[in-house]
Amino acid sequence: MVWPVYTFVIPQMASSRKVLELFYDVVSPYSWLGFEVLCRYRHVWNVDLKLRPAFLSGVMQSSGNKPPGLVPNKFLYMTKDLERLAQYFKVPLSSPSNPFEAMFEKGSLTAMRFVTAVAEKHTDGDAQVEKVSRELWMRIWSKDQDITKPASLTEAGLKAGLSANEIEELLKLAQSQPIKDKLKAATTKAMDYGAFGFPLIVCHVDGKPEAFFGSDRFELLAHCIGEKWVGPQPSKPSAKM
DSSP states (O other): OOOOOOOOOOOOOSTTOEEEEEEEOTTOHHHHHHHHHHHHHTTTSSEEEEEEEOOHHHHHHHHTOOOGGGSHHHHHHHHHHHHHHHHHHTOOOOOOSSHHIIIIIIOSHHHHHHHHHHHHHOOSOSHHHHHHHHHHHHHHHTSOOOSSSHHHHHHHHHHTTOOHHHHHHHHHHHTSHHHHHHHHHHHHHHHHTTOSSSOEEEEEETTEEEEEESSSOHHHHHHHHTOOOOOSOTTSOOOOO
16 A cells, blocks of 8 residues: 655745744653744744644654763753753753653654644644643653653643543544654655754745754844844843843
8 A cells, every 4th residue: 555645835925924844852852942932933923833743763863863862971961951941941841750761762752643643633723733742741841741651642632622532533543554654754854954853943935944953043043034033932021231
């Protein structure tokens, strides 16, 4: 059997409205930071934000990159870095008790297939994908809870506003070959943009994609799309001069 090939169509927006694609995986704490910032700015900047759930492990393996958690000094730095960033970005981020187990032994394949199923089922925008993704980040990177078991995904779905019947349907859909293929396609698309890790933010200006890696390139991203960066909380007053 030949499975369908999934493509990502970038809509043609009216006037000068820019399109931003965010490729992310809930196993990545830095992706959570980038995710929250872009969700905050989606109604501040003249942009159309497209959430692209993908599989970080696939990107790391395909690109030949090594996770910072596997390099002792990088891991120690990352632990302290995330503490500072959580305060700066105002995201309730806290490392799990066993980060290695959470990130590398359990991983996020089941969770990202579930998010992909939500994206497939809810075709009226990314609102539900945003809520489910946030709840999964909350579980692994704030509450030190599992994101791999059906009961865990069910709890995240309920907190995101999904019904029990809908979650049961999504869990079945997440195990289907078309959803597996769609997640692979999103991961491949990220690689096509040059990804070697997440988050990957791709802005489309005049039909040309510009890719930015990480959650520390927002000033440069803003410059690229002709907008202004006013810090991680655009609703707050700017920093004192």
